[in-house]
Amino acid sequence: MSEDSRDENELPNRGQAAVADLISALDRVDGQLASREQRVADYVKANIDSISMMTIAELAGAADVSTPTVIRFCRSLGCDGFKEFKLRLAQNLAVSLQYIQADVSEEPATVENALDHVLGAIYATANVMRKQLSPERLEEAKEAIIGSRQLLVAGIGGGSSMLAQEAANRFFRLGITSTAVNDSYLIQMRSATLGPQDVLLLFSSSGETDAIVGAAKVASAYGAKTISISKPYTRLSQTVSIPIEVDLPEDPDIFKPTASRHAYLAILDALAMSVAYETKDATIENLRRIRSSLTAYHGRTGPQPLGD
Amino acid sequence: MSEDSRDENELPNRGQAAVADLISALDRVDGQLASREQRVADYVKANIDSISMMTIAELAGAADVSTPTVIRFCRSLGCDGFKEFKLRLAQNLAVSLQYIQADVSEEPATVENALDHVLGAIYATANVMRKQLSPERLEEAKEAIIGSRQLLVAGIGGGSSMLAQEAANRFFRLGITSTAVNDSYLIQMRSATLGPQDVLLLFSSSGETDAIVGAAKVASAYGAKTISISKPYTRLSQTVSIPIEVDLPEDPDIFKPTASRHAYLAILDALAMSVAYETKDATIENLRRIRSSLTAYHGRTGPQPLGD
């Protein structure tokens, strides 16, 4: 019976919508459930990671309700029955569990092992980031960049200055006049030359670097739009007009390269991708020109990342 | 019965080992199973994402074996029974499914959507990479870097030159004299100055860039160790002494920033992390000096990535 209802026609939404939503569905219905069902919800929330190992009878017993009540609870959440509920819950949790639980305590004996640590941190950081990002801010940032006459990107220190370079490189490919700076004084000076049609994009994982905060102030004073990709509640994010905020857990392990670089890079990629789609035709022409200039240079043609 | 065997004592390994390993367990036992069990394995591999919706009878029918054979297959994989097998499989897949199944075909309407595309590509690429990397090569690369007197890092074009900069920055923090170059001529020139105690680290997503291949040849000729992070079967990987090879699927979507940058960056991080652990004491002292130089500069103390 429960199998009939999910034949080929319904397959598409299985992995996707299903996986993404159970826990938020739980939050959504919370409070508006019938009293006994709410009891089940409370128990589930309190013991969320052991539910998928329980039978319906165990859960009913633990929440002190009858088994049909548990089933009704599952249906209130949009599941077909208890089985589907357990499955979806397990999938939801797996995503966050996989790497967060990885043996963080142990030292990496091999490079392969270190790679697992690194990937684990990336996954974990990416998940945290995705939940924190404000879609509205991202849209604002996109619009600002699209409408800009000139884009100035700044970042100081290894990680951030790499991101700034990369950002300038990405947006340049999309036909946006962009420059990267990573010298404290140059940042100040160039920011002072910006005007209302310009955009200043700032990378700073601390959000407190004087030169960066200063640049944001100067640029704002001259009417330029300012975007930061940084920590919330910092001087920087309180100074710029479009703060993109992510508070990422830094691994206390000083030997581990900080994973937030990857998260910031992903944000940059997403922004660049949206801008590219938005300015589609212009972008295609630009990429064509860049590619042909390179092809002329080293004579290769196959599909490959533009510019190695 | 099946519940008794996983009480409190066994809980720890549930999320972790369990979640991480079913699919690789499948690879591991592949080929050494009894013939009918192998048939189940084959069917599972071919229909991996629909298994968790099937009953044991359905799977047995589909693979044309008896239900106990299916159970034996599950046990060969280290599961308690079919139920646990389904659960663990669902969890394993959830991780990759979440982003991979995101509507790749559709254009990203919002930046948030674009972010899902980007993250999806990163996850997919990371998984592919992890399987392809040769642990031995990584170890060799680590040893070479540790033993080096001087490290020269080169990359040409947006992505690779960013990686080169970042690599030089990372290893410099670990007390290794390292320089990044991204000018075709400079690469050649500097490579010619290397000797047997030196290491040349090359990033190239194409593996065919003349300047990079040329540098590898020159450096080898003068006895330096050469490491490449690049595609297999390319001129570059056939020239260097320690080729780290990954063949990553490039998304044909020209608007999407290439995900291989993230994968390469992760490899770099893993290498840096291992080198850091290997040269622990020296590294701690180095990081201390860097930090105190920065603290003296802008007067902050809290735990933050070194150098923003």
Next chain:
DNA sequence: TTGAATTTGTACTTAAGTTACAAAATGACT
């Protein structure tokens, strides 16, 4: 307080997972 609507539990049905055991197949050793 009485009737309709909703909520909940009891008892039952169906079906899924698991086990026991015997039959078949494989492989080693005389």
Next chain:
DNA sequence: AGTCATTTTGTAACTTAAGTACAAATTCAA
């Protein structure tokens, strides 16, 4: 080549879990 031990596999029975039907209890409104 034949016999015995070992492994592999399937049949049939068993156990337990999930889901349903319906009636009892509760809630709320008039």
